[in-house]
Amino acid sequence: MAAPVALSIAEQIKQLDDARRLVLSDANYYPQIIQGILPIINREARIELKRWVADFLAETFASPTVPSQQKETLSLIVLETLKSMLENPHEDSAVVKSVVQTAASIYPYVFRWIVNNPYDGPTWERMTAIKSRILRIWDSAPTGVRICCIKFAQRVVLVQTAGPDADQRRGNPVEISLSMVPHNHPLIPPRNLEAEASGLLDRMLGVFQENVSDAVLVNATLNSLSILIRARPRISNKILNVILNFNPLKQANSPMTPKLRVMVKSMEKTTRSLLIHINKRDPQNPLAGRIQQYVERMMKSRMEIFDEPSRKRGPPEPTDGLDPTKRQKLGAQVTNSAASRLYVPPLTPGPHTIAELFTITTDEALKTFDVAQLSEDLVLKIGIPILQRIDSDTLNQAIEGIRNRYQSLNAAQPEELNPETAPLGVEEDDDDYEPDFYSAEDTEQILNKLDTAPPEEPEVRAPDMALGTFTLSPPPPLTPDQAAQIGQGTVSRVFGVMQTLEEPGKKTKAGMNRLAASAYDRDAWITIITRLATRAAAGLEEPSDAIKAEPETSSPLSLFNNIRESLYMYVVEDFRKRIDIAVAWLCEEWYNDRIQMKLGGEAVLHYEKWVLKVLDGIVPYLDARDKVLTRFLSEIPGLSSAVLDRVKGLCRDPAMVNLALTSLLYLVMMRPPVREMALDAVEDVWATYDDAKPIAAKYLSKWRPGFADRLKAPEDDTKDTNDVTAAA
Known part of the structure; x- marks a missing residue:
């Protein structure tokens, strides 16, 4: 059997690019692609492949489309590869830069994994080795790698410090901090982590206390500290005190070179922007007054250093209309001279187009530009402001120049003779013809001329050359994947339009008599979208067994499921304000299910599935x-x-018992058809959760009269048993 032909580097990169495009279109392929590309990376691999894989890993773990749980699983897979690439002392700097970015992205997920799985010592040892290697090369690596090291240190400090006090009952599923580590954790003791974070923070802040002239590192540190100030209030004062003692204009005292001037300006602007942003976010900050004084002092110093030479020269003096040989005088009146008049060049002899008639510019490149390429909206945006600001005198000069051109064209045009009254024997193109020496012919001369004229030859007509019917070839058929992708893009654009519409205010509606989607507002779009999702595919779907037999992407009806999924995500993003959208959508689903059941046959029902999914999305x-x-x-x-x-499940949390039972009591009072079902749910809560028994017993005693007797009977039995035991 012949050995497989080795692919060239260009072919391998092309295949890897195809894999990247695949995962960008569907994030579910990330695990397979990552596990497939890791084996090709080793110390002997080509540098092009290493750079591609390192960039792909950095992009993957920074992508918001990959779920957090999936990133946590993938981070455990790539740890060994990252460790081997970092430990290579001769590794390419671009590869090291991407590896450090990847390590900064996966550190919180590995940390959370170790918190929940304290037995996995090898994983934490690999992460510790990566962290130690990054901290060792921090000061000696190239500038690009050092910026990534600063980002890694910022992420370590963010994870290994306690976050703000939050709701301990529910917590923040995204927040990963020292607060989630138990005190007796065998691998990551909280004291050691907090001490390491404090040391790393001091190392980051050291760039402001040393004479560092690299503005790139200073700006990178400032940008990283902004996140720590916002997310970690306990260390924000320490960071702000160091920044307020930092003077970015200190190096301006040395000889000012163009490079140093740009660097000093950049550091001052970044520092000032950070402090202004902090004051805007929290005006009640205890350091707000000090920050304001610092910003004002920096702005004043900046003007004195960089703007002083221009201010010494005075304001610019007007030069138009003054004699350049004399000293310029301020306030001189500029007179209109011949040089200030607009020059409209005359047209050359010969025929001209309308565009040439109205073109007054002398720039040949500008003449060749076709204005028809611009859209009407862009022409209006450009033309209207120009017409509003143009000088009336200049406009009048341009109009006068066009008028002179038009008059010269009219004067140059020869007067055409009427061929019916032209003199005999005179050709129209005769140069010696003088129309003043001849008079027009009368009627008798014209008739004599027609009698003596030779007979006209019959006109020879060309044979008909009729063209056949031209038909464009039909376009190639779309594959199911292409159709699904195009449909998903359409759904995204529809929801993008809905995001721009205003929320419904307090306005009078037409009630039940109004037409659906009769106004261009959010309610109209909701009506269109919900009915498109529920009614467009009604009767076309097959039973659930047939649907499960094929993947969802190959089904032509997956577009409507995509609309439902987008509706679900839109509702859950802000369910308190969009609960009316959820109700309207589910009403349409319920109505469609009832219509399909009424028509008979096996119908695909959606209401129950999506009402449970919406509940699962908002209950937590x-x-x-x-x-x-x-x-x-x-x-x-x-x-x-x-x-x-789902409602009964809320009672597992003692704080949510009142909400769950109040909702069930509302159903008992206001929805008689489900009263018994709701009372059964209340009774199940009473029998299952001890914290809910007092409130549930109160509701059941009122709405189920027999429940009080049944509740009293076990108490009497218990009392009789206690009496017998005491007598014995």
Whole structure:
């Protein structure tokens, strides 16, 4: 068997680019692609392949499309590869830069993995080795790598310091900090982590206390510290005190070269922007007054250093209309001279187009530009401001020049003779013809001329050359994947339009008699989108077994599921303000399911699936004082035991018992068809959760009269048993 032909570097890079385009279109392929490209990286690999893989890993772990849990799993896979590339002393600087960026991105996920899995010592040893190597090359690496090392140190400090006090019951699933580490963790003791973070922070702040002339490092440190100031209030005062003691204009005292001038300006601007942004975010900051004084002092010093030479010369003097041989005088009146007049060149002899008639510029390159290439909107945006600001005298001169051109064209045109009244024997193109020496012919002369004229030859017509019917070839058919991708892009644009529309205010609506989508507002778009998702594919879908047999991307009906998924994400992003959208959508789903069931046959039902999914999306973020759950349960058209099970599950948290039982009581009072189902749910809560028994017993005693007797009977039995035991 012949050995496989080795691919060239260009061919391998092309295949890798194809794999990258695949994962950018569908993030689900990231695990397979990463596991496939890691084996090709070793110490003997070509530098082009190493750079591509390192850049791809940095892009992957910085991408917001990859879920957090998936990043955590992938970070454990790439640790050994990152470690081997960093430990190579002769590694390319571009590869090291991308590896450090990747390490900064995966450090929080590895940290969270170790917190939840304290037995995985080898993983933490690999991460510790990577961290030690990055901190060793921090001061000696090229500038680009040092910037990435600063970012890595900032991420370590962010993870290994305690975050702001948050709701301990629910917490923040995105926040990864020292607060989530137990005190008795065998691999990462909190004291050691906090001490290491403090040392790294001091090392980052050392750039402001040393005489560092590299503005790139100073700006990179300032940009990294802005996140620490915002996310870690406990160390923000320490950082701000160091920055307020830093003088970016200190080096301006040395001989000012163009390079040093740019660097000093850059450091001063970055420092000032950071402090102004901090004051805008938190005007009540205790250091707000000191920050304001620092900013004003920096601006004053900057003007004295960089603007002093120009201010010594005085303001610019007017020069137009003055004698250049004499001393310039301020306030001199500029007179209109011949040099200030607009020159419109005359047209050359010969025929001219309308564009040449109205073109007054002398720039040949500008004459060749076709204005028709610009859109009408762009022409209006450019033309209207120009017409508003143009000098009236200049405009009048241009109009006068065009008028002179037009008059010269009219004067140069010869007077055409009427061929019917032209004199005999005179040709139209005769140069010696003088029309003043001849008079026009009368009627008798014209008739005599027609009688003596030779007979006209019959006109020879060319044979008809009719062209056949031309038909364009049909376009190639779209593949299912292309159709799904185009449909998803359309859905994204529709939701993009809806994002720009205003929220509905307090306005009077037409009620039930209004037409659906009769106005260009958010409600109209919601109506269009929900009905497109629910009704467009009604009757075309197959039963669930047939749908599961094929992947979703190959189904032509996946577009409508994509719309439903986009609706779900749009609602969950801000469910408190968009609960009315969720109710309207689910009402359409319920109505469509009922119509399909009424028509008979096997129908695909969607209401139950999506109402449960919406509930699962909003329940984890509910607060004990929220009324959204009660409104949602009262307005959706159908309730099932699965929906009430989600509500009962809230009672696992003692703080949410009142919200769950209040929502169920509202159903008992206001929705009689589901009263018994809601009371059964309340009774299940009473039997399952001890914290909910007092409130649940109160509701059941009122709405189920027999429950009080059943509740009293076990107490009497218990009392009789205790009496018998005491007597014995």
